[in-house]
Amino acid sequence: MSATTTDVVIIGAGIVGLATARAIHAARPGTRVVVVDKEPTLARHQTGSNSGVIHSGLYYRPGSLKAALTVAGKIELERFCTEHGVAWERCGKVVVATRPSELDALATLAARAEANGVAAERIPLGRLRELEPHVDGIDALHVPGTGIVDYPAVCRALAAELTDAGHEVRLGTTVLGGDERRDGVTVHTDRGDIGSAVVVNCAGLQADRIAASWPGATTGVRIMPFRGEYHELVPGRRDLVRNLIYPVPDPRFPFLGVHFTRRVDGTVEAGPNAVPAFAREGYRWRDVDLRDAVEIVRARSSHVLARRYWRTGLGEIARSASRQAFVRALQRLVPDVRADDLRRAGAGVRAQAIDxxxxxxxxxxxxxxxxxxxxxNAPSPAATASLAIGRTIAARVTERLSA
Ligand SMILES: Cc1cc2nc3c(=O)[nH]c(=O)nc-3n(C[C@H](O)[C@H](O)[C@H](O)COP(=O)(O)OP(=O)(O)OC[C@H]3O[C@@H](n4cnc5c(N)ncnc54)[C@H](O)[C@@H]3O)c2cc1C
Structure with missing residues (x-):
């Protein structure tokens, strides 16, 4: 057990924690930062199991942090990747309405894009077919600025930059809790205490628990884990999809609906769905964490959520349990896709806060x-927005360091 001291401890070496460390270094050179993560490698949870999309910002309520930080963060992320040799591409995407009942929501998306300063245009079906020859739909929005990237590679580049600048990324170190005094904080880990002036909790799926145990912090929210399962197109059928093909999302639900995503390595994924997970870090149905499961089942907020979204939830569970149901959802966008064209790929778990x-x-x-x-709460598109989120946090951290 060893005790160290630093200026800022960041809990979590996902993309938000690492981007925050970078922004603190840029805002206040000379500040010593230690990033700790319980896992042996970087980006082990949400950042390493997401869709790899650089979102452009069309979905988010104008005036929201999501809208502002995604639009700004996207540009910063693209520049960072170019400068650091991280694979990325601005390939564009289509959002496709397949039913008349989706046309109003598509129009709302187009209006949001305009309000958020995101280039997006309604395109005739002929143009849709030029962009994505296998897609069927009745109307579509083309968003040329959307891109794809290798987020774990972004994290590796961020961590390398930090260690080159003299900061520390300490993996395999679990934060157990902390104490806060007028003159500083002590972060307790399984490998000793770290004394610091300020702490930033970027623990993703565990962030609410660390916040709840922190002296004086009241959040009123807890994390509800939603697993997103992916399939991928077998190599011989990847030509069904050129870039990114999305449905019109259900505006009452924060997830985007199963979609097709080409990744920077050339594979094409279909998904993710959104099913309740009974383990925050559980990537399969059979992964159940007793503490997580009991908390979900007991919480009144979960019951309200279940009553409100039972129909959507059942559909998602059906698409998880039955490949045919999953394929039917995909066939609305790409009618030629068949069950044989798909094989199971990985899964990610979203840290979605619920009040x-x-x-x-x-x-x-x-x-x-x-x-x-x-x-x-840093769910999608927080990977896209990470560098801008990091700047926002760094401004608050440097205020405290200078006080
Ligand atoms: C299925 C899925 C698809 C998504 N698709 C996209 C997309 O295409 N584009 C996009 O922009 N966003 C997407 N997102 C969202 C995006 O991945 C997340 O918003 C982002 O990765 C959050 O980053 P983070 O650093 O906050 O969390 P994480 O990446 O989860 O990192 C948190 C870190 O904290 C560590 N930690 C937790 N507890 C402790 C502890 N006690 N002590 C030490 N360390 C701890 C964990 O090990 C972890 O490494 C998606 C998310 C999912 C799940």
Whole structure:
């Protein structure tokens, strides 16, 4: 057991934690930063199991943090990748309406894109077929600025930059809790205490628990884990999809619906769905964590959520349990896709915050005490927005360091 001291401890070496460390270094050179993560490798959870899309910002409520930080973060991320040799591509995407009942929602998306300053245009079906020859639909939006990237490679580049600048990324170190005093904080880990002026909690799926145990922090939210399962197109059928093909999302639900995504390595994924997970870090149905499961089943907010979204939830569970149901959802976009064209790929678990009344929090959210900042809601598109989220947090951290 060893005790170290530093200026800022960041809990979590996912993309938000690493981007925050980078932004603190840029805002206040000379500040010593230690990033700790319980896993032996970087980006082990959400960042390493996401869709790899650089979102452009059309879905988010104008004026929200999500809208502002995604639009800004996307440009910064593209520049970072170019400068650091990380694979990325601005390939564009189509959002396709397949039923008349989706046309209003498509029009709302087009209006949001305009309000958020995101280039997106309604395209005739002929143009849709030029872009994606295998897609069927009745109307579509083309978003040329959307891209794809290798997020774990972004994290490796961020971590290398940090260690080159003299900061520390300490893997395999679990944060157990902490104490906050007027003159600093002590972060307790399974490998000793770390004394620091400020702590930033970027622990993703565990962020609410760390915040809840932190002296003085009240968040009123908890993380509801939603697993997203992927299939991938077998190599001989990848030509069904050129780039990114999305359905019109259900505006009452924060997830985008199963879609097709070409990844930077040339594979094509279909998914993710959104099923309740009974383990925050459980990537298969059979993964059940007793503490997580009991908490979900007991919480009143989960019951409200289940009552409100039972129909959508059942559909998602059906698409998880039955490959045929999953394929039918995909065939609405690409009728030629068949069950044989798909094989199971991985899964990710989304850290989606839910408030006491059972509302899914839409925007990025933070909780603060004088010396701690907790990122309590950073779901999609927080990977896209990470460098801008990092700058926002760094501004609050440097205020505290300078006080
Ligand atoms: C299925 C899926 C698809 C998505 N698709 C996209 C997409 O295409 N584009 C996009 O922009 N966003 C996407 N997202 C969202 C995006 O991946 C997340 O918003 C982003 O990765 C969040 O990053 P993070 O650093 O906050 O969390 P994480 O990447 O989860 O990192 C949190 C870290 O904290 C560590 N940690 C937790 N507890 C402790 C502890 N006690 N001590 C030490 N370390 C701890 C964990 O090990 C982990 O490494 C998707 C998410 C999912 C799940």
């Amino acid at each position: 006491a009344a059972g509302n899914l929090l839409d925007d990025f959210a933070f909780a603060e005490t004088p010396r701690a900042l907790h990122v309590v």
